[in-house]
Amino acid sequence: MVLGLVGGLLGGYLGQLGGSATEPAGVATSEPSGAPVASGGTDSQGFCDAEAVANAVLPSVVTINVVSETGGGVGTGSIIRDDGYILTNNHVVADAVSGARIVVTFSNGQQASASLVGRSQQADIAVIKVEAGETLPTITTGDSDEVAVGQPVVALGAPLGLSGSVTAGIVSALGRDVPVPADDGSTAVLAGAIQTDAAINPGNSGGALVDCDGELIGVNSAIATVPNAAGQTGGGSVGIGFAVPINLAISLAEQLIETGNVSYPYLGMQVVVIPQDVAAQFNTAPGLYVEGVTAGGPAEQAGIQTGDIITALDGEPATSAAVLTKLKLTKKVGDTVEVDYLRGTETGSTTLTLSETP
Template identity: 75%
Template sequence: MGLLGGFLGGYLGQLAGASSAPTSSGTPGGSAGTVTGFCDAATVAARVLPAIVTINVVSSAGGGVGTGSIIRDDGYILTNNHVISDAANGATIIVTFSNGQQVPATLIGRSPQADIAVVKVDIGSKLPAVAIGDSDMLAVGQPVVALGAPLGLSSTVTAGIVSALGRDVPVASDDGGAALLAGAIQTDAAINPGNSGGALVDCNGAQIGVNSAIATVPNSAGQAGGGSVGIGFAVPVNLAMSLANQLIDTGKVSYPYFGMQVVAIPQDVAEKFNTEPGLFVEGVTPGGPAEKAGIQAGDIITALDGQSATDVAALTRIKLTKKPGDTVEVSYLRGTEKGTATVTLGEAP
């Protein structure tokens, strides 16, 4: 079994001193083209590489290298939060274009929960921007190309396929909480530390994901090893762009909330108490969305929007993929009675 190798972009080298890479919490569109075979990687590279940048984050304590993609010709760049998180504490961001030009960048905003961030450069002229695809149209087996700066090697191109879709990959967050790559795209295109924040694109060169994490094989000490074993994960571009647009417009992301506190009931515990696995509702916020919908403390939530809810990541996924005002169908168990409720999500304070 592989362990999630954690965040990739933290090829945290010795730019100005020692630092350590963050690790994961687990042991983890216009998408045209045939579903079999491989992309013409040379054509894709020529089309996309001008819109791919290497991101260096430098501070007195050290630094790191990651990747970003230019998503607007006025200088907005999409990347992972873990690539630039030190900039929130005063570190300097330097962007290197494919032609070698280096310019400083400004942090626009970030979502630690989804591991997405936006930075911006100003050079007084239009920049080549990547085309944005539709990650909802992907198919397993579809050929893809990954572009980035693995181990700091800028303008690196690898090819593979979409290995799986809809993976929820928990990873550590720099704010001390948990982040989730919600509905992640799994690919066997080689991704390594430094690729984080780079583009996963289809055969037309349209970005369909943000390369973010890998699974690795434990070493002899039982710790996660480094390097690609053909299991990488990318944030779907539809989700990434939804968050990026909010960051560009307001500098922050508006998350929805249920207004309830839950804890997961594992399968073995459920069997011991002769109940179903799910999310045990410890409490509800008075006047909050869950209470208004009829959810009560003591209920066991078994499904959210028709998907089984066996861990807290199910709630996190709703938080990242829904908006305030959206509705969520909740299936629950109250004692021995089953019920459903429709929760209209509120806006988190």
């Protein structure tokens, strides 16, 4: 399944990274040992010293095979704790919920079974764990808030199942909100995604996007593809890839490791999308139609009523459910959100304070 990119990518389409895989060979019970990665640095022209980055980071990057009775898939992950916790995408390991087996292949070729710790379908982030017999090499976490457009980066993973692949590029843009399909039929959002032209292909999903010091700044998650003459989309890189910022990904991962779940802020209302064409047909505003308001919840306390049409949230047009998902991923309990709405023919604005889910 593919979706048009929010904001318009002329002629481009967005597809989640996948890939196919066959049943891996025998599963080993031992894991490689190592220490956190060291700095890679830049070369004389100011680009990442990709060789140094690869040597430093690849030991902490794994290939993930998910094997079920109906087939399998391949993706990538980064070891974030030396006792076996691995960060990846939800869409890489979602089949494990229905009984598929997860097999991790380390950079030295050793393999181990892994279990699903938890996942955030809304952010397309998941954590798996291997039972490490030894201390595992871990990736160093950077600060995605310090990332700048134009800075050089390196992507590491298993495109098309080719483990240990390394590509280089730059940060092409920041703050992209990229909707992608979730496995439960809803829409996930890569909130504030890092856009890069480093080649990313199916199988890179869940893998590392790092800076020149080998520090993890993003989780590679999706690519844009260009449709052919028949309107079908290709599956390869066209130099437009998207990564979940590591600050968000790690925040979610820590919750998953501690509790197995992610707690999202609560708005206390149920909405449905009014698309532009439907709004025009009924001579009303596009936005989010409020189907219901929970008694005593944040929306009711803010004065939102059933039948209102929310036209903007936190300054952003409320043109899709993705804007709600982004709020849940980027806001915390106690944060306030400005809500613009239409009630009949009257416009209004209010402030909603997010609370914990009851």
